Amino acid sequence: MSTAAGLRQSSRSLLKKQAKRTLNHSLRLSSTTTSQVTLGLRREDPARIWERRCPLTPDAVSELVEKDGVRVLVQDCDRRVFPVDEFVKAGATIHPTLEPAHVILGIKETPLNELVTTPVASDSGKPMARTQLMFSHTIKGQPYNMELLSRFLGTGEDAKLLPRLIDYELLTGEDGKRTVGFGWFAGVAGALESLSAMSQAHLEMGIASPFLHTPRPHTHPSIPSIRAALKGIGEEIKKDGTPKSLGPFVIASFLTTGQVTQGCLSILQDLPIVNVKVEDLPALVSNPGTNLHQVYLVHALPKDYLTRPDGGQFLRDHYYRNPDQYKSEFDTKVAPYLTLLLNGVGWQPSFPRLMTNEQLATALTLANQVGPARFRCIGDISCDIQGGLEFLPRESTVSEPFFNHRPEGLPAHLPSVQIMSVDILPTTLPLDASQHFCGVLMPYLRSLIKEYKGEKNGKEHAKSLNRATVARHGVLQSQHAWLEENVNKWRAESGKTASAGASAAVTNTPKKKVLLLGSGMVAGPTIDELCKHQDVEMIVASNLLSEADNLTKHHQNAKSQLLDVSDATKVGELISQADLVISLLPVPFHPQIAELCIQHKKHMVTASYISAQMRELNDKAEAANVLLLNEIGLDPGIDHCSTYSLLDKLKSENKRVTSYISFCGGLPAPEHADVPLGYKFSWSPKGVLTAAKNSAVFKLNGKPRHIFADELLRRYFPDVPISNTLKFEGLANRDSNAYIKTYDLPKSKEMSTMLRGTLRYPGFADLMQLFKGIGLLSSTPETKIQLESWNDLTRQVFQSSFGVKFSKKPSSLESAFRDIMSIDDASKLLQALEWLEIAPSKDRAASRLPPVPKQPTLPIDLLATILAHKLAYAPGERDMVVMSHEVVASGEKDVKECHTADLVVYGTPRASAMSLCVGLPVAFAAREILSGKVRMRGVRGPSDPSVYTPVLDGLAAVGIGMKENVKLYNPGMESVLAKGLERPLL
Template sequence: MLSSLRTSRLAPLRQASSSRALSTLGIRREDPGRVWERRAPLTPDAVRQLNDISKVEVESCTRRCFPDSAYEAAGARIVPTLSPNVDVVLGIKEPRVKDVHALIGSKADKHRTWMMFSHTHKGQPYNTGLLSSFLAPTAGQTLIDHELLTAPTEKGDLQRVAAFGWYAGAVGAGEALSLLGLALLKRGIAHPFLHLPRPYTFDSLADFKKALGAAGDQIRKGTGAGSQGPIVIGLTGAGNVSTGAREMLEALGVQWVSHTELPTLKDGPVIYATQLPGSAYFQRKGDGGYDRSEYFSSPDKYTSVFADKIAPYLTCLIHGAGWSAAFPRILTNTQTDGLIRKAGGAGNQKLVAVQDVSCDIGGALEFMTKSTTIDEPSFEGPGGILIGSTDILPTELPADASGHFSKHLLPYVTRALLHADGKGFKGDQIDATLDRAQIVSEGVLQKPYEWLGNNVAAWRAAQPQAAAPAPVAPVSALASGSYTGFGAASQQRASSTIAGRGEKKRVLLLGSGLVAGPAVDVFLARPNIELVIASNNIQEANGLARGRDHVKTALLDVSDDKALGEAVSHADVVVSLLPAPMHPAVAKHCIAHGRHLVTASYVSPEMKELNDEAEKRDVLLLGECGLDPGIDSMAAMRILERVKKEGKKVTSFVSWCGGLPEPSATTVPLAYKFSWSPKAVLTAALNDAHYKIDGKVTKVAGDDLLAQHFPKVNLWPGLALEGLANRDSMPYAEKYGLPPASELKDLFRGTLRYQGFSTLLDSFRRLGLLGKNPLASPVESWQGFLAASMSQQLGATVKERDLLPAIKDVLGSKSYEEAVMALEWFSLLPPNITNPPVAAPAVPKQNTPIDLFATLLSKKLAYAPGEHDTCLLHHAFKLVPANAPVGTPEQTVTASLLCTGDEKASAMSTTVGCTLAFAALRVAEGKVAARGVRGPYERDVWEGVLTDLEEIGVDVKETWA
């Protein structure tokens, strides 16, 4: 149990304050845009208890559950807006940024403590501007988050002291029952739940419970649900949310049963309910057992059997259990579709309503893809299931919820008022709780949250007409990488790095695709750069140039050799974003006209053949200046230079890199979306590989690469990653200046994907969808494309009507079901249960399977608004002293980067586009001495580019154990 903090403990605090001037508490009016937010952080009774130690201002609000007159009667002063003299500003949800600025701006140097649910401590992008408001150069601001107020239990762990979880569960149960009434009506059943008012229509919790009891009485007088069978409500979780929901179900008068009884329940005038512990639906993969301690310490050993053992018997699910990405989902999309399929199709499954009180989008219930509101409390999910996921449920019973919250919060507000001098919290348990809950203290990010400084710096730099970003508190190195948000305003961020240098230089940018935007921003931050964007998509190029100075656009078809040569001849440096096979043609024109070329692509054998000619013409053809290849090699070279200086040698080198969606955007087949060329992604999965692991050299043919993937790569907590070997790793011993491969234990470079990617894509490969030979004849539909690809792959005709049995013959029963559901989602088979959420494009004129499939995926797996990508990089070196004897303990050195895109630009476009542009600028400025065909292995390339990247927040963190 938490230590009791009753309001009677305020007496000694009042005595302690008798000798000091009264501080001022300001209770905010909640954001007027939050129409339904009627809660208050303190009740009028709580305000009355503060009269001896504080003056209280309450912003007038006619929507709040307690009227202004009640606060005025309790001794507060009702004000239209808070005065600048308030010492503690108290609210429920986060305020509008403009309201924060208005209050701080009135008295910017005053110490002031803000207490709220700020929704900033996890790096939430939409509140980065709010967090920035409390940080230097603003002085004296302290931010305490209600969610972080925790105190130790008797077991020694920390538990929240002020929360609304119980009321979220109570209201969630009521919303679930109303939702169930509507869902049953859609099945043709007018159940008493249909007439149960929603919780927000009641004045109090007591009134709501009476209504639940009346509904239960009416149900017990009826005959049941008929063809629907017994109505069964499942409840997950064991915390406050679950406790609140359970009390409401008991008020309804449900009959509680064990989950083991579910298959035996009979229909009748009764509502069954079952509390579902994790042991009911999580089981060990090996033997089906369950051990709670093992589950929480090693969740990867467990899988969910909810779809088989629980879901077929539930009518409604109230989900109140917590979840994080390291743990198995209760229901995946694949499992949900399988559940519906086994029931005979959409609308036949028993489960008709789900209330996700946790509101964890794409979380334990993968099909829960968006939140709902009190105005629009549900949406239709797979199989027609009605889903509710409202994140402000307690505000439906605002007075009761506020009273509960106020009672627990009051001691902490009181102590914050007594510490209004800003000297910090250094006393007893209450002080310790407040100290833990500080995100910002006196304008400085506290140690657990220093990493948020990167986000704030990037946000500040992206603001229109912003001055140079004000300093942010130091950012501690993260062992798992640098978490950074990026935007299209790279121009402003880059300006401090590259503004105002030298004579004018002409840069020709070939291409205007997915990664061009940040590169353009970097170039145009330089007043001495004249940029030409040449593309076969002039509208796209014009969009990049619109409203910008010293930039022109040109329509260019690079297959027009004469036009390409003309364009190259007018540039000092050419930067190519074209597909890699086109680079040799561009390079030949660069050599002919004496122009330098910079690309992000691997140096191909065709490019290497141009080395001697380029050297003779004093031309640099610089490749591999993107992310992978690019930043990976630059980061490795920086470490290896230090290794050399310290007289050590490398015994092992393992590198992983990948561009992936954020976990919340992975609820699609392949768990992947495209922030760069879809065909390049598919082609990369077919390359031959050559590497060395644990002293063993392995060669993998391209057709076997997916099948021989690495099923589990544990690099970042919470990310379920797998990996593919990335091409030929062996030459990197020479490229990086490592010892010969024969002397290394490991020499490996790999590509990261989310688990499940390789197996499913390999199924597609076996069906011919990644074929590189043209089809015998054009196809007119996507299903026709699948049939034609399979026919070519198998060497026998497969008709559209025979696709399903043919697929099963090729894949076998183990991979068949998942592949079929994915093919339906991609519109390659007629949709059966899950209607594809993204329409298929028209079938293009290409006639090669991999090109057609890439076109389809580019549409189906495009990022939706609000979805972001991530770029991950991780190097691991093992070192020993140069002359160390065998058996000498090895030193581990890592380099790690995890970057996240934002609304303005993807992480992929930033890491590739900015890297490419920074490298090109160094070439243009004459800072790179090398000539011929090169990668970024020379110090005059990698040192400057890494420095420039760090200045815009792309920072590869090193750890030297």
Template sequence: MISALRANGQRGVSFSRRAFAPLAHRRASLATQATSLGGAFNDHATKPLVIGIRREDKNRWERRVALTPAHIRRLIKETGARVLVQPSNTRIFNNASFERVGAVIEEDLSKADAILGIKEVPIDKLIPDKTYLLFSHTHKGQSYNMPSLQAFLDKNIRLIDYELMTDPSSGKRLVLFGTHAGYAGMIDGLHGLGQRLLALGYNSPLIHMGQAHVYPNLECVNTKLRHVADIISDQGLPDAFAPMLFTFTGAGNVTRGARAIFDKLPHENVTVDELPSIARDRYNQRYKNRLLALQIGAQDYVERVGGGKYDRQEYREFPDRYRSVFAEKIAPYTTMLVNGIYWESKYPRLMTTQDLAAIQRKRDLRSRMLAIADISCDIGGSLEFMSHASTIDSPFFYVDAVNAVEHRDIEKPGVQINSIDNLPTELPFEASKHFGDALYPYAKALATGNLADTVLHNAIICQNGALESRHKHLQDDLSKSNGIRVTDARRKRVLLAGSGMVSQPLVDYLARSKDTDITVASNNLDEAKGIAYQFPNTEATLLDISNTASLDKSIKESDVVVSLVPAPLHPRIADAAIRNGKHMVTASYISDEMAELGERAKDASVTILNEIGLDPGIDHCSAMKIIDEAKQRGSKIKSFISWCGGLTAPEHSNNQLGYKFSWSPRGVMTAGLNAARFKINQEIREIQSGALFKNKFGEVPIYPGFSFEGLANRDSLQYAGIYGLDLEDMDTMFRGTLRYSGYAEILDALLRLGFLSLNPSSAVEKNTAFEFLQRTIGLKYGQNNSAQIIDKLAHELNTTPSSTLIARLMLAFEEFGMLGRSRTSGSNNDLLTAPSALDAMAQVLHRSLKYNPGERDMVCLFHEFGIENADGSYDVQTSSLVAYGDPESGETAMAPTVGVPAAIATRLLLEGAVKTRGVIRPTIPEIYNPIIERLAKQGLIFAEQTKHGISKSLQQRMAWN
């Protein structure tokens, strides 16, 4: 196919039109070939190629480009090629900069002969019969990208991988971002270590380092490094962690880039043999004002099994003869591991999970491994416990190998891991320029069809619908990874209906299993893409629930459906799931309409698992565990009280509601209009609809450090039957919602004033928030000063103008932005358009009580059980969970506590671990036991406590107003 010599005898390879033509075009005439894809590579072609530059869409941080405007100016000038550039508003170079150099901004790249990108292309966006240049992450048989490789084959695409563009003589890679990955990985690592030290209670000079993407360019990074270096030299490092040893693995561009950053800080290079003496001499002042750097190779961290010297050639040929001793010789002394090695499965791992656990169990002075910057980002590779890639939004996670827990709480035990897989995009300007400089000669050869050497040819993975000979072994990986076809039935497939706030942690959990493909289906396609393109085995599609044929098709192609759409739509999806014989998961309550599907689901051998979020959800799991354990002991549950609240963290509850909203407040307010039933101290009590706020529980004394009040939550009595309890024999059966003190008073006042009415109202038709306030409380035109508003509020609420309630209410209206009288900038954006006063109030609160950057939410779940034992004694047992959002990444506490349980339930169904059929809740051991166990591995752990012989329980201390 490819001739070894050009016609003139010069050394090199000629890519003829015929050689590169798709198979279907080979029979075409020469005239037809001249305009085909194949015609692009004719040595004698007079018409240059059309080059396409695709928009990077794997995630919002991907701002790099394969060729900069400067490169494209040269390409057009030197070859006459036509260049099409997909528009992008996030790319480091704007659209106009490409137009100025002669490129055409074009969404449709179907006219391009060759398409250049950086990261993987979503399968549904691959254009058949084209040549693609990109990092495909397939040539090592990466299982998570085998569906993508199969798509290249199925769509007759020629795939050229940058990773395989190597120097023919030395084998060194020619086109790469490695150095910039090292730069960014080291910057992020220093930033993370500074944050971790502060969380442990130690200030350090590293706290001044930001994440790489906050710096406009490397010059700014270097300025910051000089500043930090001066502080280290002047003030030193925390005594408790000196000496601070940074261990570097690898000898390639990644590690060189990391060292280029690190070496700008005051440091001293050391050897492995010096480590024990350094540890003994740890109080030496020279370690206080400088860092230590240890550069290691395989000879330092592996040893020959059975003894003998390290032999590099033998290690490469027979790596099974060697084992890693990194955990014994080096890791215990290391503060931060900067990992840049290339690893294959035939080699021993640098560290296993068992190795990490052994290190973390030690309590001597040597065991201070705080962080790992895994720049190589080899999932489950040289570091077995490196389970997944982190993101620029959420760059760090923590592994507590002793307790087999992985979490994101910077203050909890565990080694900090930074494993971002697209680090160079944090430095997009320099990274793109550096990459384009290296790529340009080959882009030029590509555009003209004339290749001076074999670089491009050797980088081809597949073409003409088949793997190249040197990549035929990937056929086994395609089969092993169930990648025989993208829709291969042996792969597990999940359809996620909905793309709201809890979708991302759900997809994040499921995507870690490389045998699972996920489709995020939503009526907001951009939102779905924003989630899907962060994960290699995930795609996005448009969802139209009203289109039965389309819905059936999507569900039929899946194994499990997860419904996160609005609750009224769940039964429609469940009906389709049953019709197509597929299981379904949802976090919402079982409605009457959903319950009616129970028999049909059983007949179809389908499980519709509901109520598996936070509340309802993991509250069921923790409650049933304790209830079933008590029954097994022969004990009786005499009292059950459950509180749950999604709250603002205390330090950010700085408004009169003590509450903020990360999504629409409508659901929060309408929940306050529900009626409620419960049993306390052997008395059944009821609260009518609309009376919930004034019948609050004024004090909920579950934690002395929190000032909680509570609201009864719907019909608590039904849960006696759901939990298998005897209501008649129980003193108390209660479920409630937690809020901070003062919340109910404000909401009750808003209710009484008419702000929570669901009736149609003219007060909300194209009015500002101030006009909405005026009309709702009945102020006449012109009555708009504070005194008049106060008098009107006092009159409507039957209180005095000087009362505390009125003062609080006026402060609340000010916080809600309802006391201003002008429309901001004359924009209609401030006008309210809603069918009812409650809907308008929801708009007002959504605008005014949002979480600000750096603020976090909190989830609190608390059960108390009064247990009567067989011997007549009485115990009080509690089970609690408190979780906080991550202000650094912006991830809420609510999202993972709802999304992760639903994801675990989905995984259980995929594994066939749930045998019960019908419409069910997680109240059976085959569901709640593995969910509690797997939640613990995610850092969501229930704290259980039992007080024996206690007669006074929470129920006797609850004050109901």
């Protein structure tokens, strides 16, 4: 089987399993396939007089008809950018209702009186659910469209044939970025409409500027025509300049790095643009000699206008964690000097507004002092009503693109502000926007067509379509389940009752109550994800109330509570009131929490390994009908989920696994890894140091291997070839062979390789071995030392380990090292110890270190304390998670295939990669348990598809999914690892 065929078959298998789960094993895709698929191209809502866009071009229709054998129906519409006759010439048929269509496409939401929800017949005579694609404007719970959403939801057998609703806004790539949309065209049109509106404001002041001839986007046939006109304006400015009475034209772009920004900046480049900084604005505007033959563009960055009341500097990472500690001074630092403000950024309630109502008055007062044309015009491309610009009262229309606004209470002597806030900007560029949209949509459309035909399907696009599905078979998809509450509210207010085509859960269902114990680094993503769903209420209980407050303050459906986990009575009381308990406490606390969950018959989720104590609770949990779900973080967690999914797929294809290799590591991003060990810590390093003293058992390249604890840091893998750009070394993890049973793999003698390992940057093992060699990892009671100062730690440990004494001079320590190791190792070790400030140094000034323990302490604990301090992540630094599986399997005619699954995740300003990869699987699993779809009971890991499939789907939906690939087997990985392991040791 070819690689491509293997991927298509795998994707088709996955789609079948997802459909099977959704319909409770009562409906399969293969039972409702059809030889010819019919597409319906609907007209847009007649009330939207400016909507001329179309999701398919006549050329695309011709290609679908001739090459794909698709039947295309089109509704007649005189307003559409492409005349209906062009579609007929392309092979389409005019149809008034589109009822025969399997797939119906439009741009905006379908008018309710034109929505087709009845099933369509297949070749076999069995009815099929059709698919509707649109920008539905339902996924944020928009009240005005809950009736539309309710038409896709229902109860009973008939509901299984309700249409599948796919929202273009949710179509994303593996990186989580949107792939289908009109953002670039919104930016282009927004800049043009804003410049045109500005010129009219200046004309009302009695001044004509070159921008009076700015082309409005809907008046030109295409973007090249618009660019030609705008370039003419640019040439006029270069030649004659802008009016002196208006002063230099200064445009501020308060935009993001997305498509809207790219479109806006692209069109502005046709003008004689000169980029300036915020600090340059006062001199630029006040200088009578400023060149008026240019247009000045300033990119206002958060650090330019956000300040902290405590006087601290702007730090990006700190800002995203503590937005309430910042205030915008845009009204005084930027706004007064502007001719035009272009705003393309949305606003979240927890963040400071760009400008408040009160700040508008301040900005206009200062602008009036600077010059008569300052800060009179705003183009709000985001059209975020009462958002970042609190004073934005409404959207404008293409017919009336701008309006003058005078907020209540604005002093009479100040001018009103002119605002352009058209909310349908891309519709003014219908030809270019439609051609672009059609091009990016076609691969997804072909994937749908293949699905209806029952053909092998492209995995990537099928996954994207699943992520973009809001409702299917009458049921909201898991990530949108919270919308039930909004539909319930609409039904209650409108007096509607639930039926086929109405919500399957339109009742006053009580909210699910989740108790989360702990407030550590991984809690944030768990809370954020679960609180997206309004049918969930959370209590975050912690002995650090300030941490819990910070995690819950942005969520209306979460609250914090102070808790001493040793207070069993209080813990039991909280558990009894919950539907599900999430324990993110230290590992030793899990069994006692689990006992209380069993007592109160509540399910529990934790990311930790299944301990012996926890496993002993299995029978009790089963008897109480309780699930104690463990190992649902990163490693263990995502590694299990992705492995089970991959192995399940191979078993369904009757392929025999002969080799399994898995590596995972949490590391600093490469740009922040230039430190000793090439490693940084988000929590206590004690676990990492202890793991370096474990033994390891595994099988590699046909040979059983056993690395004793004393040899682990020497018998590492110097090259783990999983990346073409990053270099890694690896350490074997404990007993890999135990996972043969866990994953239900063939017996050990049938497996050539069974290996699980930890990834590190090169040099980690060698340096850690040197630390170990001089006694810094010692943990036996007799090695405790009474430390005098941190820079004397190494000398005291060395003297204790080797029974020698020497002076505190750096040269004495280096000389002692050279007696037991090579010159290079001695130099490398001393350099690292000096950097850590635990050895005397002449060259490095001491920094602030934690207090020296007052009592005798183990060397390993002293080293852990220093590493936690010196190798902590600084503000603005990011971490990285890397995971890679390689599974070798034999298919037809014993042809070996190499299947890989890889994950690379980088931390963000709001959350570390580690916290995302641990916290999100916990949240996704908890959500499935709350829904009642998980039937496992007892002490379990994520071994069942009811857990691992939605977890993997959830991760993919947020852009951190595993990327799978398959190729013909090459023994490269096993050979490289075996060669590295068997290298001679010095």
